Amino acid sequence: xxxxxESGGGLVQPGGSLRLSCxxxxxxxxxxxxxxxxxxxxxxxxxVAVISWPxxxxxxxxxxxxxxxxxxxxxxxxxxxxxxxxxxxxxxVYYCAAKSQSARYRDYxxxxxxxxxxxxxxxxVSS
Numbered sequence: 001x002x003x004x005x006e007s008g009g010g011l012v013q014p015g016g017s018l019r020l021s022c023x024x025x026x027x028x029x030x031x032x033x034x035x036x037x038x039x040x041x042x043x044x045x046x047x048v049a050v051i052s053w054p055x056x057x058x059x060x061x062x063x064x065x066x067x068x069x070x071x072x073x074x075x076x077x078x079x080x081x082x083x084x085x086x087x088x089x090x091x092x093v094y095y096c097a098a099k100s101q102s103a104r105y106r107d108y109x110x111x112x113x114x115x116x117x118x119x120x121x122x123x124x125v126s127s
Contacts, residue, residue: 051079
């Protein structure tokens with residue numbers, strides 16, 4: 001059974017930090033690139049970051065580059081997203097997702113190309 005479960009969301013003040021986690025089954029985690037996406041109310045889901053299998057390559061959205069770090073722990077089958085210098089524009093439901101390897105760079109930024117999704121965790125940045 002394929003399962004991805006996000007955790008670590010919550011309320012944080014502007015400029016604060018948060019670390020999100022995504023626990024997965026070994027079947028889903030192994031040989032898959034893992035990505036983070038987010039969706040604000042009334043808006044489409046957008047790409048945040050992705051990390052390759054087993055983790056040598058990372059890609060970040062321009063809007064978060066320099067403020068976040070994506071990583072994965074192979075032994076624990078867990079994906080992480082460390083978020084710093086948060087702003088209200090970062091408020092959204094954050095989803096982790098798994099995707100098979102692709103030779104096309106832009107496929108890793110396209111949510112329609114991902115195979116599996118978690119249920120999401122809410123991140124709210126507000127004073």
